[in-house]
Amino acid sequence: MQQRIGVFVCHCGSNIAATVDVKKVVEMLALEPGVVHAEDYQYMCSEVGQAKIAEAIKEKQLTGVVVCSCSPRMHETTFRKCAERAGLNPYMVEIANIREQVSWIHKDMEEATQKAVILGRAAIAKVSLNTPLKAGESRVTKRALVIGGGIAGIQTALDIADAGYEVDIVEKTPSIGGRMSQLDKTFPTLDCSACILTPKMVEASANEKITLYTYSEVEKVSGFVGDFTVDIRKKARSVDMSKCTGCGVCQEKCPNKKAPSEFNRGLNTRSAIYTPFAQAIPNVPVIDREHCTKFLTGKCGVCSKVCQAGAIDYEQQDEIITEKYGAIVVATGFDIIKLDNYGEYAYDQSPDVITSLELERIMNAAGPTKGHLERMSDHKAPKNMVFIQCVGSRCSDGRGKSYCSKICCMYTAKHAMLIRDKYPDVNVTVFYIDVRTPGKNFDEFYRRAVEDYHVNYIKGQVGKVTPEADGSLTVHGVDLIDNKQIKMKADMVVLAAAIEPNPDIRKIATMLTASIDTNNFLTEAHAKLRPVESPTAGIFLSGVTQGPKDIPETVSQAGAAAVKAIGLLAKDKLLTNPCTAQADIMACNGCSTCANVCPYGAISYEDKEVRGPGIREVRRVAVVNSALCQGCGACTVACPSGAMDLQGFSNRQIIAEVDAICR
Amino acid sequence: MQELINKAKELLANGTVVRVLGWRAGDLSYNPEPAFFETEEDLQKFVYDGFCGANLSKYMIEASKLDGKTLVFLKPCDTYSFNQLIKEHRVDREKAYIVGVGCRGKLDIDKIKEQGIKGIESVEGTELDGPDTLTIKTLYGDKTCSYASAMLGRCHVCKGKEHMIADEIIGESKDTKDAERFDAVKAVEAMSPEERFNFFQKELRKCIRCNACRNVCPACSCRKCVFDSNKFDSAQKANVDSFEEKMFHVIRAFHVAGRCTDCGECSRVCPQGIQLHLFNRKFIKDINEYYGEFQAGADIEARGPLTNYTFDDVEPSIVKERG
Amino acid sequence: MYKIAKENLSALFQKIAGDKELYLPVKNGGQTNYAAWDETVEVDIDTLKTVKSAKDAFFPQFETLYNVKREGKKLDLQQEALKDKDFVIFGMKACDIQGVKVLDNVFLSEPVDTYYAARRAHGIIVAMACHEPEESCFCKVFGLDAADPSAADVATWMVDGELYWKALTEKGEALTASVKDLLTDADEAKVEAEKAQIRAIVEKLPYSNLSLEGWGGDATDVKFKSPVWETLYKGCLACGTCTFVCPTCQCYDIKDYTTKDGIQRYRCWDSCMYSDFTLMAGGNNRTSQLQRYRQRFMHKLVYYPANNNGMYACVGCGRCVEKCPSSLNIVKVIKAFENEGGSKA
């Protein structure tokens, strides 16, 4: 059907009319095919101007409107709403930008007028091919899921719950608390980690809006923003959570105490039935079936016998819980890298070469040494300690990570200071490449270590650490300031190992179709302007899952992620952008090329029955989820057969504009 | 060849496959055709010799829609195409029983005719384990030529004798590479823009838009080609203006860029002898130079270069900078 | 009968081209095709078969029918002028000329195709005998004589470096008269020897004894329903090579090209091998490649003879034999039915 198009040329006072012969533009555009109405006015965006458009739409039964005026970024919405009020689909309006692109930059009236006509023709050509579009609506499930129960996840959940929404935390380990629960003290204030974390954990568990799924993992995610369906696997705890009182007798009586303690980084062992640490939440133990005598041999059952509450259940099975969510926050945190590639530091050869996280456990009163600083080999107090920075960070040789882990400089200063404070006779040396302390009170903190505690900071790296026969360690380093090699004895060496995203994140990102970078950190929707959102709508990022962070940064980002999630949950319905991609299943090859370039995971494949002249078969075709599609058009070009097209910016529309411009 | 027939018979007999995709002997000694065989009797006409150049991968798109498994014979270079088709979900691996066949380079009858040999009655010595010299009986007397001189252009830049995918391999293959793959592209690149323009203008002017290059191409497997549809107002059936030849061949090359395995079928089938591989190989060369070595079809898991990126990719201005 | 030395041919061509357009086999990029003559082209009359047939001279691959121009909201229709100038097409073989006869039956019967008729009226065919027939040739099967292209305006033979020239029609006589000062008288003995030699070779060609028994206008039912097609078509890639090199394929499509200020309506060859051949709003009447493949050969060997007094729409030029990417061709079709056993089931 031929469109009935109305053209409205705006003078914009003298902004346009001074350089463009507006009357001439009207006259020329009136000759274009399909144009049944053309007029000009002082200010099209004014009430009177809009009334003119509305009136023409009604009187001339316009099916398309072209406004030649300022940039569409200025008034496209205005004119679309105007059209909608007059009964025309708002997406049947196109703007020819004859102010920013014509009158404001050209001086010659003839030339400017001619260009205005051409831009008007392009808009007419485009609008001739426009089709009415309707923004879709999708429902929002008012419940959020937080993946990961560390400080990031806890903070996000607390903030979301505080706004009145239900929120579930899925935590893989038996207790929430995460990495922070393993720390002894926190920089730069040196307050005790447990003292500030435990209240948050208790708060999370007590909050009636928050449901904790500990010892659980996300198994499957489907759906899209506002309407995710998630399967959560609750692993068999072998302890009935409703019956257990947390008395701890089972752990005491368990005869098998040979399992390495994850919480203490393998520095000591725990019982087969265990809670990771004393303040664990929930305070309900789990049976580690790989180490439990009952599960291994069938004989034992001591815990069951001693449990007064009868909570032990050897028969318990994994359970799948399916729940719907409107928003998902990823807070899966980090671990430190494996040091297999760094043989030179003798981490595998000597128990006295440890990571900083192990040192945290050693320094902690609840740790394997009850807080006494001692060597793990002979339990003697060390006299000389060496800290090595950037172990695996800032490495572009493929052995480690190319990025800076950000937290090591500060925690090493903390460790050095705490040791010098408690054990003033221990010499502490730190080998560093750079000391990076950008943060409130951070540099002051580092300087205290040097100035008040006389920690020996040496600019230079350690080449290797050699364990000696006498049990000591020789550190071969360099002092780049003095330009001399250093060979020193140490009793303990502490490695500031790089941090890396939790290895599970790959699997999780795939399930969420959230994009991930080469270092396995989740990608933000915009590095600067949307730092806590994933490009995949409805997925938010909290904590180190997005990039290295310390605790205060993590907490602020957790709050920001919560606010973004709340903003989404507060809506009843989501209006979806109608300018989305559409697949023509007749032409679709089902080759997956489009899905490979979609940044939003909006394209999936279904076996659909395709019917056409002479064709009736079931075949794999692309399906665009318009709630997820943001309308970038990457898929439309990736598709060789042109089966994928973008509504509002269709191939034929753009070609029509090209033709009109080149005419 | 008998070994291949025996294998086909065996697999048909034991029900592993319900049909065999191979080559049927032609009525001249150089024109075997791709064909399906369903019975032992059919297989009497099965042939595998130097003229069996056709890449059978593409036929597996249709065969994958049929019930039951198809035994398909693939030469080493064909297996790249098959892999690429698996990657694009166009063939079903489960529906194929792949026998990798040996190859010592495939023959091009036009290469023989170019040597002035006419009225060919028979060509002998084309079998896999045949001699290095072909004996050609013609209406105008007997002739000989070396096997290598009669090989398809693509065989001179052979990708190697390894099959990328196969259930089993029968017959020895030979790497027939005796020229550099990108030499022809480099030669064009070395010309001045005017010379390049004239060169391609002359080559493409020969194009009759028969679509043989497209239809034989395993990467050009679109259900509906843009040049047959009106999605871009681009349907063309003839090259009315020289622009349309360029449009067709540039866009075709672009659509298969990063997917083209360089199987050389396009150049083999062009009735006008247009060196179509000059387009595809140009993209392959650019991709290798700009985004790292990439061989389509070598690795099913590898991300295609045009559906991938790195932050530090070269800018399009490289085209100007390299001069 | 006249003759002219091969080395003087360019003078002959120049002379002809002086007042007429001249088309002849020209080598370009290693391929020989008919093209307009000028001093710069590389004439190649030694290659037996041009890639495309000489069909373009009368029925070009594309031709404009008319233009429509738009001015404001007014439309102006401009008919494309018909061919009004004589032209010579030099070097056509017996099979190619027979191809033109096949086209004549289609385009010159009512309603007459004026574009074609104009070209036909102005075209002068100078034929050449086939000096060295090749293994893909089978014109004998259709009763043609490669040695004596008698359906032309002028027939020529290339013998021992001399082109023998014999006018056969009035048009041919006129052309001969216009170039007579370049020709010398000749006797026919050498030509007769050449003819005998050509015919002897033709006898030895592998396809010369191909039997058309069972084909023809009455065979519709039997052939159409034959199960042979079901296996035969499977190697077909659905490209249009066979149709575009064929001297008798005459199907075309009419399309509009949007120009700067209107449209150009043109027609171009179509191919029944293409999935969008005869595509209509309601879909296609042939939806599978089997049907399309069958259509092509049924048309050549059954439907066309049915409507044209038994004349086949194949002339045995063998171009499809040489050019089909899958080595499928009309000979294999004919033979497949031969092998089928009784052709008159």
Added chain:
Amino acid sequence: MSIGANEEFRPKIVAFCCNWCSYAGADLAGSSRLAYPADVKIIRVPCSCRVNPMFILRAFERGADGVILCGCHPGDCHYSTGNFYARRRMTMLFSMLDYIGVENGRTRVEWVSAAEGAKFSATMNDFVAKVTSLGKNVRLGDLRCKN
């Protein structure tokens, strides 16, 4: 309407601009009154990755003398990754056009942010000058569009 009696060659330039950065950059050039030749006509697309090589060839077919594509700076794409794909696609396409003998000065990609009005204007001035120096595009057009 015909161009006045001006005989000097004025090129036809099509500029594809992404909605989020470059189109806004062009707006800024406009509001800053930073002039560039009227030969440039802008087509708004959501993202540089929306630009199909078919569009670029189409422009040349219909008589464009130069085509320029502007998008967000790499890493700043509104859709995260769109311009990365556009960059590879255009590198390939431009390389091919250069290869078949089309002057490489007729095609360009430029990254222009919303804040770079001056860059937009300078880019267009430079591109128009370049294309003007190359003259009429005779190697990649359809004669039927030129009547």
Added chain:
Amino acid sequence: MTKAEMQAEKIKEISGTDPYKCMKCGKCSASCPSFDEMDIKPHQFVSYVLNEDIEALANSKSLWKCLSCFACVERCPRDVKPGKIIDGARQLVVREKGGDYLKADEIPELLDEELPQQLLVSAFRRYRR
């Protein structure tokens, strides 16, 4: 290009390393067994190349003190490989001095099967004079 620039380029080419990647951590010097005998220390090799002061490098003691043990190459976190740089400098000197290599047929005599190949190659460069 000045001679110094050419030499610096040559070293980069021979060593196949990019000195700009160095982050000045000093791990090379920390690892070097010949550190004390060197006048220019391994971590400084990089800046000599960056500063195009190849003369100094070529005339340094370090050139002949490096054992080519490649500890620095192995441990360098940035793939800058000072050991390769100094090796490159050595080759530059050797190439400039011209000829005087061992004859090919003398080599088998001198071979010890236990010898690592890398050491052999380095030794050729060091001890031919």
